[in-house]
Every structure is written in structure tokens, then in C-alpha cells.
Amino acid sequence: MxxxxxxxxxxxxxxxxxxxxxxxxxxxxxxxxxxxxxxxxxxxxxxxxxxxxxxxxxxxxxxxxxxxxxxxxxxxxxxTNVDFTELADVSEIRELLEPLAARRAAKRASSAMRQELLEVAATIATLDPSPAESRDLMRYDLTVHRLIYKAAANPHLEDTLIRYDNLATRIWCLVLDKVPSVSGHITEHVELLKAVAAGDADKAGELALHHVTSFEETIRKVL
Structure with missing residues (x-):
């Protein structure tokens, strides 16, 4: 890996x-x-x-x-304790703001940021992870989200989304042992990163929304 x-x-x-x-x-x-x-x-x-x-x-x-x-x-x-009852509230906010950040990033990212997004996408595309590396893979999830938030060029949106992504990631990490694999959750970032880098705001927004909703569905299955 x-x-x-x-x-x-x-x-x-x-x-x-x-x-x-x-x-x-x-x-x-x-x-x-x-x-x-x-x-x-x-x-x-x-x-x-x-x-x-x-x-x-x-x-x-x-x-x-x-x-x-x-x-x-x-x-x-x-x-703080991880409160699973917060999942719905956190997801509700992220389902609104993650697509917004992805669309803004597709429109506003600098050329250097677009290149960085593509480099991260290329790295993720080559991963051949094992289940034992699930926790390490989640660091890529944090990397991708924080890059997109930064590329969106709205510091208030970035700060808000980092906070809620942090809470969501804690929930995910607490159930990692119950999830068969997180590799699909991570590798689906490749298309999202490419859409943002290509300036395709509509596709980026759709993929970001799918990513958040699939996260919530996965968590609910194992709770």
C-alpha cells in the first residue's frame, strides 16, 4: 500500500x-x-x-x-463520547453543505489546487488495501474532504465542514471493526476529485451528496 x-x-x-x-x-x-x-x-x-x-x-x-x-x-x-444519535443531525447538515463545497471547488479551485486534487486521486486509484489498513485509509478520507473544502475558497464554509466531517469520521472510526471494508468508501473519491479538477460542478455536487448519503447508510447497517 x-x-x-x-x-x-x-x-x-x-x-x-x-x-x-x-x-x-x-x-x-x-x-x-x-x-x-x-x-x-x-x-x-x-x-x-x-x-x-x-x-x-x-x-x-x-x-x-x-x-x-x-x-x-x-x-x-x-x-467527548461518540454519540450515534447525532448521526442524523450531522448527516443532514453535510448533505446540504458537502455538495455546495464540491460545486464551489469545481468553479473556484486554482490551477495548482486542481493539480493537487488529481495527484491525490491518482494515489487513491493505485491503492490495494487490506482490511487491516482501514484506519489508515480513513486518513485519505480526511485528506480529500479538507482539500475540497479549501478549494471551495470560503473560509466559513471550510471551518463548518471540517467540524462536521470530524464528528462523522469519529463515528465511522468507532464502527470500523464492524464494516467489512472501507476501500469502496475511499476509492469513490477518485471520480469526485476528477470532477472537481475538471470544473464539472454539477457532477461534483452529485458525487459529494452520494458520498455522504452512502456513509450514513453504511453506518446504520452496522449499528
């Missing part, structure tokens, strides 16, 4: 320490490397990630806004 990107291309610029800590902790929470309900120890995380406590504390404050961690007086801070 091809080497996976450590960080999605859309976030490849050099960040501040607080931003870097936020991104690393966010993705650990999304991918359930920090399990739901697990306590968040800023000192321990600072040591693990190689940051000072201040940037980690700033990151944790942002993660509270993202609903990925929750703080209780006199108890501490914890990774």
Missing part, C-alpha cells in the same frame, strides 16, 4: 506551535487514538507531542469549541 500522508496537503503550511498542537490533537481525537471518555492531561500530551504546555492548553480550548473535548469543574478534561 502507498505511504499515507502524515498531514493532509491542505494543511501543509508551517503552523505556529499552538496550531500544530491543535491539529495533531484534533486528528488523534478524530481517529480515536485518544479514545472517547479518556482524560486529557495537558502535561503528558505536551511531553508526547514535543510542545510546551501553553500551546497544548490553547489547543485544548479550541478542541472544546469543536466538541471533541469537554471540561468539567474539579474533574478535568476528557475526550
Amino acid at each position: 502507498n505511504a499515507l500522508p502524515v498531514m493532509p496537503p491542505a494543511e501543509a503550511e508551517a503552523p505556529s506551535q499552538a496550531e500544530a498542537a491543535y491539529r495533531q490533537l484534533r486528528d488523534k481525537l478524530i481517529m480515536l487514538e485518544i479514545r472517547p471518555g479518556e482524560p486529557i492531561n495537558d502535561g503528558q500530551l505536551a511531553a508526547e507531542l514535543g510542545f510546551g504546555r501553553t500551546p497544548v492548553r490553547e489547543a485544548i480550548k479550541r478542541l472544546e469549541v469543536d466538541h471533541l473535548v469537554v471540561s468539567y469543574p474539579r474533574r478535568g478534561t476528557f475526550a
Whole structure:
């Protein structure tokens, strides 16, 4: 299997320490490397990630806004639980906004961004994954979505969709062991990326909607 990107291309610029800590902790929470309900120890995380406590504390404050961690007086801070009852609400929002982002990206992406989309599509098309690599494959899902959001060139839309995609990905990761394979969910991104890169807004919107609805259907089958 091809080497996976450590960080999605859309976030490849050099960040501040607080931003870097936020991104690393966010993705650990999304991918359930920090399990739901697990306590968040800023000192321990600072040591693990190689940051000072201040940037980690700033990151944790942002993660509270993202609903990925929750703080209780006199108890501490914890990774939020994954609530399957939120699936319908999250999906409802994504079914409206994901096609919008894909259509905007098809119309507004720069030539450099279109090339990047095609490169990611080519990489995904060559994947020959095994079931054991399902969690790694989900990182490609994050990469694709974040690239499209960035290409849509609307920072408010991008921030909103990242937040809801993060919540959806946590739900997906919690049931990965029950899903026979996620390879189809990942490889269907190839046509979506190509449609966006080609500037075909209608097709991009249709494929984005299908991707979101099929995600919800898959989750409901295994719950």
C-alpha cells in the first residue's frame, strides 16, 4: 500500500506551535487514538507531542469549541463520547453543505489546487488495501474532504465542514471493526476529485451528496 500522508496537503503550511498542537490533537481525537471518555492531561500530551504546555492548553480550548473535548469543574478534561444519535443531525447538515463545497471547488479551485486534487486521486486509484489498513485509509478520507473544502475558497464554509466531517469520521472510526471494508468508501473519491479538477460542478455536487448519503447508510447497517 502507498505511504499515507502524515498531514493532509491542505494543511501543509508551517503552523505556529499552538496550531500544530491543535491539529495533531484534533486528528488523534478524530481517529480515536485518544479514545472517547479518556482524560486529557495537558502535561503528558505536551511531553508526547514535543510542545510546551501553553500551546497544548490553547489547543485544548479550541478542541472544546469543536466538541471533541469537554471540561468539567474539579474533574478535568476528557475526550467527548461518540454519540450515534447525532448521526442524523450531522448527516443532514453535510448533505446540504458537502455538495455546495464540491460545486464551489469545481468553479473556484486554482490551477495548482486542481493539480493537487488529481495527484491525490491518482494515489487513491493505485491503492490495494487490506482490511487491516482501514484506519489508515480513513486518513485519505480526511485528506480529500479538507482539500475540497479549501478549494471551495470560503473560509466559513471550510471551518463548518471540517467540524462536521470530524464528528462523522469519529463515528465511522468507532464502527470500523464492524464494516467489512472501507476501500469502496475511499476509492469513490477518485471520480469526485476528477470532477472537481475538471470544473464539472454539477457532477461534483452529485458525487459529494452520494458520498455522504452512502456513509450514513453504511453506518446504520452496522449499528
